[in-house]
Amino acid sequence: MAGGWGCPHEVDEICTKINSLPCSPGMKGCVLAGRYVFADEAKNARLRGKQAREAAVRNDNPPTADDSANAP
Numbered sequence: 001m002a003g004g005w006g007c008p009h010e011v012d013e014i015c016t017k018i019n020s021l022p023c024s025p026g027m028k029g030c031v032l033a034g035r036y037v038f039a040d041e042a043k044n045a046r047l048r049g050k051q052a053r054e055a056a057v058r059n060d061n062p063p064t065a066d067d068s069a070n071a072p
C-alpha cells in the first residue's frame with residue numbers, strides 16, 4: 001500500500017483549484033494554507049493571522065478563579 005497524501009485538486013502538477021497554476025502547497029487559496037506551518041514563511045501568513053486572532057481572544061478572556069474551580 002502506498003503512503004502519503006495526494007491532493008484531489010492536483011492533476012499533472014497543476015492545481016485545478018487555483019487558476020490552473022503549478023501546484024505549490026500552501027500558496028494562497030491552497031486547501032493546506034492556514035492549516036499547516038510551511039518552511040517558506042511567506043506561506044504562513046494566514047496561519048499566523050489565525051494564531052494572532054486566537055491569542056487576542058484568549059487575552060480578552062483571561063481565566064478567572066471560577067474557571068479553575070470548575071476545571072476537571
Ligand code: SF4
Pocket residue numbers: 007008009010011014015016017018022023024025026027029030031032
Ligand atoms: S496548490 Fe494546494 S490545493 Fe492546489 S493542487 Fe497543490 S496542494 Fe492542492
